[in-house]
Amino acid sequence: MFYNPSMPPTAQGRLDRVMAQLRLYEHPLLTFSARAKGEGVEVVMHTYYFDLHPRDLDDPQFEWSFQRQLYDALHDYFVEMFIRTPQDRVDRQKKGL
Secondary structure: OOOOOOOOOOHHHHHHHHHHHHOOOOOOOOOEEEEEEOOEEEEEEOOEEEEEOHHHHOOOOHHHHHHHHHHHHHHHHHHHOOOOOHHHHHHHHHOOO
16 A cells, blocks of 8 residues: 555554555564554554554655664564563572572
């Protein structure tokens, strides 16, 4: 689907744009999907979700901003998966690690 600024965007049209972008990505550990959420779209990566707001979905540079948001969300997802970090030093010391 191509972006046409003269046509008012619809929830389905926005979801279709996101789904078209997601088909361009493949990852060995993650499966991507998306669903409509209000006027925006929620992108799902395994068990991690992030929202795309209408202003982002309707942006003429959507493809570029989508890639940035996807990569930022992937970064956040993998960082949040850490079981232990150096910041847990006090807790690790209590556990004798």
